[in-house]
Amino acid sequence: MEKILSADLKLGIIAGGQLGKMLIQEASKWDIITYVLDDAENCPCAGLANVFVKGSRFDFDAVYNFGKKVDILTFEIESINVEALFKLKEEGLKIVPDPSILQLFQNKEKQKEFYVKNNLPTSPFTSYKDKDEVLQAVEKKSLRLPFVQKLKTGGYDGRGVSVINTEADLKDLLEGECIVEEKVDIHKEIAVIVARNESGEVKTFPAVDMVFDPKANLVKHLVCPVLDITEAQHKLAEEIARKLITDLNMCGLLAIEFFIDAKGNILVNESAPRTHNSGHHTIEGIVTSQFEQQLRAVLNLPLGSTQIKMPAVMVNLLGEPGFEGKVKYEGFAEALAIEGVNIHLYGKKTMKPFRKMGHITIIDKELDNAVKKSEIVKNTLKVKA
Amino acid sequence: MEKILSADLKLGIIAGGQLGKMLIQEASKWDIITYVLDDAENCPCAGLANVFVKGSRFDFDAVYNFGKKVDILTFEIESINVEALFKLKEEGLKIVPDPSILQLFQNKEKQKEFYVKNNLPTSPFTSYKDKDEVLQAVEKKSLRLPFVQKLKTGGYDGRGVSVINTEADLKDLLEGECIVEEKVDIHKEIAVIVARNESGEVKTFPAVDMVFDPKANLVKHLVCPVLDITEAQHKLAEEIARKLITDLNMCGLLAIEFFIDAKGNILVNESAPRTHNSGHHTIEGIVTSQFEQQLRAVLNLPLGSTQIKMPAVMVNLLGEPGFEGKVKYEGFAEALAIEGVNIHLYGKKTMKPFRKMGHITIIDKELDNAVKKSEIVKNTLKVKA
Numbered sequence: 001m002e003k004i005l006s007a008d009l010k011l012g013i014i015a016g017g018q019l020g021k022m023l024i025q026e027a028s029k030w031d032i033i034t035y036v037l038d039d040a041e042n043c044p045c046a047g048l049a050n051v052f053v054k055g056s057r058f059d060f061d062a063v064y065n066f067g068k069k070v071d072i073l074t075f076e077i078e079s080i081n082v083e084a085l086f087k088l089k090e091e092g093l094k095i096v097p098d099p100s101i102l103q104l105f106q107n108k109e110k111q112k113e114f115y116v117k118n119n120l121p122t123s124p125f126t127s128y129k130d131k132d133e134v135l136q137a138v139e140k141k142s143l144r145l146p147f148v149q150k151l152k153t154g155g156y157d158g159r160g161v162s163v164i165n166t167e168a169d170l171k172d173l174l175e176g177e178c179i180v181e182e183k184v185d186i187h188k189e190i191a192v193i194v195a196r197n198e199s200g201e202v203k204t205f206p207a208v209d210m211v212f213d214p215k216a217n218l219v220k221h222l223v224c225p226v227l228d229i230t231e232a233q234h235k236l237a238e239e240i241a242r243k244l245i246t247d248l249n250m251c252g253l254l255a256i257e258f259f260i261d262a263k264g265n266i267l268v269n270e271s272a273p274r275t276h277n278s279g280h281h282t283i284e285g286i287v288t289s290q291f292e293q294q295l296r297a298v299l300n301l302p303l304g305s306t307q308i309k310m311p312a313v314m315v316n317l318l319g320e321p322g323f324e325g326k327v328k329y330e331g332f333a334e335a336l337a338i339e340g341v342n343i344h345l346y347g348k349k350t351m352k353p354f355r356k357m358g359h360i361t362i363i364d365k366e367l368d369n370a371v372k373k374s375e376i377v378k379n380t381l382k383v384k385a
Numbered sequence: 386m387e388k389i390l391s392a393d394l395k396l397g398i399i400a401g402g403q404l405g406k407m408l409i410q411e412a413s414k415w416d417i418i419t420y421v422l423d424d425a426e427n428c429p430c431a432g433l434a435n436v437f438v439k440g441s442r443f444d445f446d447a448v449y450n451f452g453k454k455v456d457i458l459t460f461e462i463e464s465i466n467v468e469a470l471f472k473l474k475e476e477g478l479k480i481v482p483d484p485s486i487l488q489l490f491q492n493k494e495k496q497k498e499f500y501v502k503n504n505l506p507t508s509p510f511t512s513y514k515d516k517d518e519v520l521q522a523v524e525k526k527s528l529r530l531p532f533v534q535k536l537k538t539g540g541y542d543g544r545g546v547s548v549i550n551t552e553a554d555l556k557d558l559l560e561g562e563c564i565v566e567e568k569v570d571i572h573k574e575i576a577v578i579v580a581r582n583e584s585g586e587v588k589t590f591p592a593v594d595m596v597f598d599p600k601a602n603l604v605k606h607l608v609c610p611v612l613d614i615t616e617a618q619h620k621l622a623e624e625i626a627r628k629l630i631t632d633l634n635m636c637g638l639l640a641i642e643f644f645i646d647a648k649g650n651i652l653v654n655e656s657a658p659r660t661h662n663s664g665h666h667t668i669e670g671i672v673t674s675q676f677e678q679q680l681r682a683v684l685n686l687p688l689g690s691t692q693i694k695m696p697a698v699m700v701n702l703l704g705e706p707g708f709e710g711k712v713k714y715e716g717f718a719e720a721l722a723i724e725g726v727n728i729h730l731y732g733k734k735t736m737k738p739f740r741k742m743g744h745i746t747i748i749d750k751e752l753d754n755a756v757k758k759s760e761i762v763k764n765t766l767k768v769k770a
Contacts, residue, residue, distance in 0.1 A: 005714045007734065025410055028433055031732040048413055050432040284672075287695075287725055287748060302722035309694045309748070310672075329390045337687035340672055345416040349392065363672060363694070 003071055004299060007031045011298075012070030014038075015057050016045030018346035018356065019076035019275045022283070024048045026291040037066040044347040060084045067093050074252065074298045076274055078105045079154065096298040097252035097273045104248075105273050109152045109179050115268050118247045120240055122268045123259070125181045127152075131173045134180060138170065146183040151176045184267060188260040190226050191278035194241040195253050195293045198300040202245060203293070204238045205286060205306045208278055210257065213318075215354075221315045221374055223367065224281050225308060229260065236266050244271065253294045255279060277316065281361045284342050285312030311367035313374040317343075317358035317383055319351040325385035327351045335381040338373050340364045343381070350385075357383045388456055389684060392416045396683075397455030399423075399442050401430030403731035403741065404461035404660045407668070409433045411676040422451040429732040445469045452478050459637065459683050461659055463490045464539065481683040482637035482658045489633075490658050494537045494564050500653050503632045505625055507653045508644070510566045512537075516558045519565060523555065530554075531568040536561045569652060573645040575611055576663035579626040580638050580678045583685040587630060588678070589623045590671060590691045593663055595642065598703075600739075606700045606759055608752065609666050610693060614645065621651050629656065638679045640664060662701065662741075669727050669746045670697030696752035698759040702728075702743035702768055704736040710770035712736045720766040723758050725749045728766070735770075742768040 003009040009032050013020045016038030024034045024045060036049040039056045046052045053069070055062030057077070063084035067073050073088065073095045085099035104110050115122040126143070128134045137143035145167065151160040151174055162172045163183070189210040196202045206225055213220035226234065237258055245254045255276030257269040279290035288296075288304025296303050327349060335341055345358040360377050364370035388394040394417050398405045401423030409419045409430060421434040424441045431437045438454070440447030442462070448469035452458050458473065458480045470484035489495050500507040511528070513519045522528035530552065536545040536559055547557045548568070574595040581587045591610055598605035611619065622643055630639045640661030642654040664675035673681075673689025681688050712734060720726055730743040745762050749755035 005717055007712055007714070007730070007732065021413070025413060028406070028410060028732075029727075029729050031730040033432070047418070047435045048433065287669075296721065301718050304721070305724045307724075307750075327392055329392070332390055333686050336681065336689070339690045339692075342414075344414050345392070347392065347413075347416040365692075 004030065004032065009033060009072070009299075010035055010070040012037070012066060012073040013045070013049070014063065014066070014073070014075040014080050015077050016040065016043035016049070016052070017076055018044050018344075018358075020045045021048060021346060022280075022289075022344070023074075023076065023275065023291045023294060026289060026295055029292075030295065032295070035066070035070050037062065042349050047347070057081065064088060067095075072096065072298065074294070075102070078102050078273060082106070097250045101248060101250045101252075101273050105271070107152050108150050108155065108270075109177075111271065112179060112181075114248070115244075118243070120244055120247075120268050121266060123181045123184050125179045127177075127179050129177055131175050131178075134173055134178065135170065137180075143180060148181045148183050149173055149178050150181065151178050153177070184259045184269075185262040186259050187262050187264070188229065189257060189269070190229065190237060190260065191222070191255060191257045191276070192237050192241040193253060193255045193276060193279045193282075193290055193293075194238075194245045195297045195303050196245045196251055197297045197303060198251050201303050202242050203303040203306055204241050205279060205282060205290065205293075206308060207234055207237050208281065208314075210278060219277055219316055221313055221378075222278055222281065223371065224285055224312050224314075225367070227367075230264075233260065233264065233266060240266065240268060244268070248273075251300070252297050253279075253290060277356075277359075280344070280359050281312035281314040282306075283344075284361045284363050285310055310363040310365060311370055313362045313367075313370040315360045315362070315374050315378055316356055317345075317360060317381060319353050319355040319357055320382050320384050321353040323383075323385040324352045325350060327357065328384045330382040330384055331380040335360065335377050338362070338377060338380075340370065340373065341377060351383050389415065389417065394418060394457070394684075395420055395455040397422070397451060397458040398430070398434070399448065399451070399458070399460040399465050400462050401425065401428035401434070401437070402461055403429050403729075403743075405430040406433060406731060407665075407674075407729070408459075408461065408660065408676045408679060411674060411680055414677075415680065417680070420451070420455050422447065427734050432732065442466065449473060452480075457481065457683065459679070460487070463487050463658060467491070482635045486633060486635045486637075486658050490656070492537050493535050493540065493655075494562075496656065497564060497566075499633070500629075503628070505629055505632075505653050506651060508566045508569050510564045512562075512564050514562055516560050516563075519558055519563065520555065522565075528565060533566045533568050534558055534563050535566065536563050538562070569644045569654075570647040571644050572647050572649070573614070574642060574654070575614065575622060575645065576607070576640060576642045576661070577622050577626040578638060578640045578661060578664045578667075578675055578678075579623075579630045580682045580688050581630045581636055582682045582688060583636050586688050587627050588688040588691055589626050590664060590667060590675065590678075591693060592619055592622050593666065593699075595663060604662055604701055606698055606763075607663055607666065608756065609670055609697050609699075610752070612752075615649075618645065618649065618651060625651065625653060629653070633658075636685070637682050638664075638675060662744075665729070665744050666697035666699040666746050667691075668729075669748050670694055695748040695750060696755055698747045698752070698755040700745045700747070700759050700763055701741055702730075702745060702766060704738050704740040704742055705767050705769050706738040708768075708770040709737045710735060712742065713769045715767040715769055716765040720745065720762050723747070723762060723765075725755065725758065726762060736768050 067088035452473035
């Protein structure tokens with residue numbers, strides 16, 4: 001705090017993707033000196049950070065040496081060498097969220113166990129040591145189709161997840177230690193981001209509607225404010241979010257994805273202790289963006305207002321199937337001609353199919369108009385090679 | 386345009402102050418490669434630009450060589466070596482706004498002559514070759530008090546302007562070629578920013594109320610939407626803005642400050658062919674910020690919506706009188722605790738009295754609340770040394 005008041009604060013960010021980039025855009029408003037660790041010299045953050053350090057976030061020495069350069073450390077992805085973080089913490093470095101939180105979230109089994117232990121609603125699950133054990137359980141009929149297999153570690157952006165609807169799908173089972181969840185009869189998916197600082201202040205962002213692209217298994221677009229849920233459901237989702245971040249005793253941001261099943265039950269699907277794709281609309285649509293909120297939470301500053309400025313629809317800009325190579329945007333000017341369109345390009349120099357290359361937030365006083373415009377934008381702005 | 390579509394566009398910005406910094410924050414959203422020329426290595430832009438080039442904007446070679454590195458050139462201040470710009474233009478570089486516009490705006494006499502020639506309302510003025518000639522005119526009673534003396538060149542942020550109310554004030558007359566304007570009986574000052582692109586599209590931002598600090602002769606705070614003017618006055622100000630940018634046949638952003646006199650007449654006071662202090666609230670309060678609008682205008686992209694998202698009050702954060710040296714912020718957390726407060730620190734490492742060190746935008750659904758909060762914020766967040 002002393003250091004932010006004298007413009008000397010060195011904030012370390014592991015790693016250098018789009019979430020880090022948008023965090024730097026906010027941090028630059030408070031004249032925070034940003035350090036980024038990433039192994040790719042052309043990552044989204046590289047050109048924008050005050051100091052870019054090349055190195056792998058999985059490498060003990062790289063993470064440890066990086067931590068030694070900064071006053072406070074945060075991250076934009078949870079798969080990091082935690083041993084190095086624990087050692088840095090032991091030596092007095094402030095790391096937010098705490099390395100123990102990161103460790104918990106690196107493992108989907110531990111995440112689920114935490115939900116269950118703390119009476120947070122989630123779909124039932126069983127752990128398996130590998131694919132063969134799953135197949136045996138299916139054969140013995142102790143495991144019934146349909147189900148969802150999730151690798152305990154290493155999953156990201158839909159990777160590490162396999163949905164098994166029919167026996168034919170069993171060939172898609174993933175190799176490795178995993179959990180298997182009962183497949184929820186999903187009526188709807190929503191997400192809530194919650195922030196908490198060291199003083200114990202907790203603030204939720206309004207829930208958003210998540211619409212998935214089944215092919216890419218990525219969010220296709222999201223809508224804020226959320227549609228077609230009851231006030232009671234909205235409140236319950238917020239309460240679960242508050243309870244989860246408080247039970248975790250964590251500081252920082254926590255993004256929680258929920259299923260609402262056919263009966264109207266709300267179940268925690270997954271969560272991540274960081275800024276999230278489901279919060280990008282906050283940059284233009286909410287009084288405080290999720291990135292500023294992360295800074296506030298990490299630096300133990302008062303949390304910002306999460307009031308809606310204007311209804312928003314967020315569309316991920318994914319690499320077009322059938323293309324790969326040096327990025328080429330199509331329809332950029334045409335998309336900007338649509339009133340209320342805000343384009344964020346992440347600065348990834350090469351594209352491949354379904355890679356997240358940017359996002360577009362459409363704001364409009366009328367949410368219906370924003371949804372209509374988002375359909376036009378999706379067919380206008382394309383990332384090819 | 387080709388280059389922005391392949392993420393290869395190199396945008397040059399002369400110079401590296403806060404306007405440049407906020408432009409880079411926007412440009413980074415479109416993955417534009419930013420180059421900045423400034424002679425101060427610790428200027429606000431230095432840490433954020435992709436490429437920082439040290440050099441004086443007044444120096445022919447520095448400006449020329451800088452221009453040779455980029456695909457398109459814009460600026461955040463009008464006092465630049467225009468000879469270098471003309472040569473770059475001759476050699477094919479795209480410069481927006483055009484060097485001839487810059488040249489016009491470097492000279493307050495030429496600015497006034499342009500208003501008069503194009504039938505734009507402005508206070509009557511006379512040119513003088515120096516202070517002595519002004520004094521002689523006063524003596525001969527061909528010039529009557531009160532009046533405002535403005536140096537033809539070099540004025541900035543209230544410097545280069547002297548208000549002569551009484552004979553005792555005559556000692557404050559400035560040395561140099563100047564114009565003298567009749568002192569307007571000011572009821573109110575408002576500002577309008579207008580954008581125009583190469584395709585001829587023109588868009589105005591809603592007018593703002595400017596409230597000046599008489600001691601510092603700087604904007605103390607501004608309010609959007611503007612209060613206490615008639616719909617007809619608002620329309621007229623917008624029409625004058627549209628006419629001025631069109632008559633100038635310029636591309637880019639033009640910020641126009643108006644006086645409204647006691648009789649309700651609207652007079653052009655001054656204008657600047659760039660982003661402006663009177664447009665900082667657009668970052669949070671308007672659908673398109675003035676910085677994104679500058680990019681759109683400079684790159685001949687469709688201009689963005691200037692619809693109000695939420696009422697806003699903007700307060701300049703000036704160096705506290707009585708302090709000078711390494712910057713020290715006071716009341717940062719306390720200010721952030723006020724709902725709707727957005728703090729921008731420009732990253733100037735040393736402060737002096739009345740230096741612009743940052744700004745704060747307060748947004749609130751009720752403008753009255755935002756005004757009240759701005760009074761609290763002014764007394765909370767301080768820049769000392």
